Each structure stands twice: as structure tokens, then as C-alpha cells.
Amino acid sequence: MKAYPHFSHLVLTDFERGQVHRLWLDLIEDAFGTPMSIPVFIVRGVEAGPVLGLTAAVHGDELNGIPVIQRFVNELNPKKLKGTVIGIPVMNLPSFFRHQRRFIDGVDLNHIMPGVADGSASQVYANRFVQRVLSQFDYLIDLHTASHGRINSYYVRADLSNPISAELARLQNPQIIVNNPPSDGTLRGEASERNIPAITVEVGNPRTFQRGLIRTGITGLHNASIMLGMVDDEIEINDDGLTMCPSSFWIYTDVGGLLRVIPEINQRVSKGELIATVTNIFGDKIAEYHAPEDGVVIGKSVNPVNHTGGRVLHLGRLE
Numbered sequence: 001m002k003a004y005p006h007f008s009h010l011v012l013t014d015f016e017r018g019q020v021h022r023l024w025l026d027l028i029e030d031a032f033g034t035p036m037s038i039p040v041f042i043v044r045g046v047e048a049g050p051v052l053g054l055t056a057a058v059h060g061d062e063l064n065g066i067p068v069i070q071r072f073v074n075e076l077n078p079k080k081l082k083g084t085v086i087g088i089p090v091m092n093l094p095s096f097f098r099h100q101r102r103f104i105d106g107v108d109l110n111h112i113m114p115g116v117a118d119g120s121a122s123q124v125y126a127n128r129f130v131q132r133v134l135s136q137f138d139y140l141i142d143l144h145t146a147s148h149g150r151i152n153s154y155y156v157r158a159d160l161s162n163p164i165s166a167e168l169a170r171l172q173n174p175q176i177i178v179n180n181p182p183s184d185g186t187l188r189g190e191a192s193e194r195n196i197p198a199i200t201v202e203v204g205n206p207r208t209f210q211r212g213l214i215r216t217g218i219t220g221l222h223n224a225s226i227m228l229g230m231v232d233d234e235i236e237i238n239d240d241g242l243t244m245c246p247s248s249f250w251i252y253t254d255v256g257g258l259l260r261v262i263p264e265i266n267q268r269v270s271k272g273e274l275i276a277t278v279t280n281i282f283g284d285k286i287a288e289y290h291a292p293e294d295g296v297v298i299g300k301s302v303n304p305v306n307h308t309g310g311r312v313l314h315l316g317r318l319e
Ligand SMILES: [Zn+2]
Pocket: 058, 059, 062, 144, 145, 146
């Protein structure tokens, strides 16, 4: 097995320009005192320029972003790069091993940023990640997927009032862009607190690799690096069928039972259209749900086992 060096802090100037560095960054320790270390790519370009940060698997079972970062980084030529790319293919390391979204203490890391220096395990982990990694970024692209039991279109959440974030969003060639002001506690929210333009890219479905979407994701990162002046190449834009949503919201059930969600992802629905049914365990239909307004289906539940308050679908409002 190839061994990569361990670091407890990242000092970018310690890494030679014109090279791709692969390393482990120690964040916290387990009960044996063994470091929990995240994999880090540092691509130091020969010339000065911005630091583009790429993160995936902040939710440990959201995997499509991993090959997106690996392949984008491995295709970069550091001899021609201006600036630095820092890629973290798996941010939430212990949950990646456990096929789980949340951290080992049951906390969603993407709700507690920037963490707490002397807090709980998840708070310290989040805080050290922010201090040691995020704080070095000039731009952030954070790669996610739907949660377990749901599927997503290929879409981007971004604060469209920030022109750089809006442009980074468009360059991902998504099916849908949702205007979404940064929320407290997320990695993107923390980036925005630090004036780091940031977008969240939702690359399809959890717990799998989707080859087509991974390829689109790589093109998106390549486009971003060109737009930021780091790589000299031509941007590839394909915005056929792009839907812009000024906002979005989830629709929830108010009964328990077996849920069937009817429209496909990225499908337009009209106000009043039947979007879901719930049957009881004997097969009797007990509820119907209709679209409260015209919109586009950003994501939906595919797990039929539904408690009261379960998510039906994520509807994007149309302009
Ligand atoms: Zn996620």
C-alpha cells in the first residue's frame, strides 16, 4: 500500500509549487489515540493565484463527489496551473466508513459549522476542519447528493445575489439552479461568513457512483477553474433545459403509511396535479397530495415507508 504523509496542519507555502501533493490531515483521535485523518489533495500551481477548495462526503454516504474530485485533480497539470486546488474527497471520514450521513455522535456536520474548539466530538471535528482547511479557501465548491431514501436531480444551491457564486453555479451545467441564501451551520454558510464565494452541488443519489453525473461534475469543476483564471482552456456550457428557481421548499406528509411519489425528478408539475399517494398497510388509499403551485421536482422520496411528516418531494418555484 502506498503511504502518504500525515500532517496536523496545512501550511500551503510548505508544499512545493508545480506538484500534486497527496496527504492525510489529522483532525481528532479515536479511543486508541489513533488519528482520524482526512485525505487531502493539494495541487500547487507554478504561478500564484486563488485557492479553490473542493469538498465531498461532508455527509458520509454521499459518494458521487469523491470520483469527481479525484479525477478533476488528477487531470490538472500543476505546471500550467495558476493558484492552488485543495481537494477533500471525503470530509466526514468516520461516517464514510459507516455508510452514514451523520457524524459518530449523531450530529449533522453540515448543521454545526464552524463547530466549537473545546466542544463535543462533532463540534471539535468541524472546528478543526474550518480552522485548518476551509479558512485557506478563496472559493468553495461543496459536493453532495440526496439523502438516503431519496433521489435528486443534478442541481446547485447558491446565493444568486453573489455574482461569483451565481456564475460558479451556471458553470456546473446543472439541470436546476436554486437561489438559496447561505444558511447558518452549513459549510457553505460558514464560507459565506468568511466572504468565500461558495456553491453546493447536489450530484444525484446517495450510496452509489453515477457515471454520467460524475463526468458532468468534472466538467463543472474544470469550467470553474477556467472562470477563476487558474486554467487556460475553453469553458463548456450546456444550459439546454436549465431551470432557474428563485426558491424551493419541501412538501411533507401528514399521515403515516406507504408513500408513492408520482412525478420524476426534474419534471415540471402544475398546481393541483396529483404528486403522491399514501396507502395503509392493507393497501387502502388514505391520502393524496397535490402540487400546491407550479414547479419543478428537484428531489423526491423513493423509500415508501413513511411516517407522518415524511418528505414527499422538493419543489422548486418557477420564475
Ligand atoms: Zn449532503
